[in-house]
Amino acid sequence: MTGSPRLTYTTFRRPLTQPRRLFCFPYAGGGENLYRDWAGRVPGADVVAPRFAGRGSRFTEPAETDFAAVLDELVQAIEPLLNAEIALFGHSLGGLLAFEVGRSLAARGHRPALLIVSGCAAPRVISSAPKARDLSEIALRAELAEFGLIPREALENDQLMDLLLPVLRADLDVQNSYRVDPAAPPLDCPLHLYYGSDEVAEPDRLRRTWAEVVSGPIDVSDFPGGHFFVNSARQDVLAAVCTSIARTTGVR
Template identity: 40%
Template sequence: MRLLCFAHAGGGSAPFVRWGAAMPEGVAVCPVRRPGRESAYSQPLLRDTRAIVDGTLRALQPLPPCPTALYGHSFGALVAYEVAAAMQAAGATPELLIVSAKPAPHIPPALPNLAHLPDEQFVRELDRLYGGIPGEVKAVPELLELMLPVIRADVAASESYRHAPGPPLRCPIVACSGRDDRAVEPERLRRWGELTACEFAALEFPGGHFFPYDPGSGFLGMVREQLSRRIGA
């Protein structure tokens, strides 16, 4: 099985590289790297979710057919959902979609838009809502200057996203939240259940917005269990 992983706004593939050792035997962890970061640094940034999804689908085309699960965190959850829907429309319905720290995409957003704000205010609001930029990055102006356009592009893509009604997914969805996440209300997360014709679970974990990256949250154990069930089916 292939597990496609989609990071939060501004995120890259690094957090997922270490996940392989925690997965069941036979699962390949495949981080999906968006343009403008890491080894794709020279590629133009994308500010449109549809363009990101289309680029992801093109990147997947050369890969051999394989049962696929998808995971997306925060903005990555939107991308993962849209990729799952496109795979289903092409006759390759995924086995599972896991999302975290993102309200369901078909309900109106409750948070204010941030992408248009000046840099200082943009950083301040990201910190207030998500605790999102590490202190070691903010402490180095040159590093922050490199990171801000990447984060801003992803935030702009998330804020301009509009859900297009379509058939429900024919795969289970597991929607996860952090107990102390100020940006995601549990009832808005539970509405992911309206987007699948299969099983749905809403799970809560200790931590804030970035709980999946905390080894002590238990999140990776849940992912392993979910994938083990599908491999053994």
């Protein structure tokens, strides 16, 4: 653990008034502001997001790099916010965090009403994938350009990249340190999987591998675009989130 302050959640300066809470977890290199424009736009649900040290509004603080430590902070900080029905959303690394937060909450008697995993392979696939911690700066910039996460003009700004790359590397270390627990029970809640049609060639395999760790019903939806369709098809994703919550929450 670093000496940075304990993780907190933000409600984007909005009071918690709705019967449901949608906790949104960002992808690697992202912060809570990825979901600021969702606040107030999900009917019946308050939008809440974690404020990670080293990311977003806490950019200048040391970033945690261990998955287990990040998960522990997420679960501890969420405890005071569990007095409403809970839904979880995460994209890419955020999807993995959302799943493990959901499993930890279920073990504590707070079963989520819904888990939405976006742009994220199943835990076993991530856990066994080759690790990318040794990417050179040139290779890392090339990957960012390929995924379209950062505009090319930003990639060519050395001063800006000196600030952004350490944050991204910290998040890659978080993902690389993840190990799925094969003995943990499946998460018993509905799962909605979102994926980019340009990235996933076998949606049936995506469903099958996630079914190894989730025992509830699984719904699969595709969106135009590659890995970061959550940005390029943003309004479609938000509309799907609203529909997913309206159809699933409240069901026990």
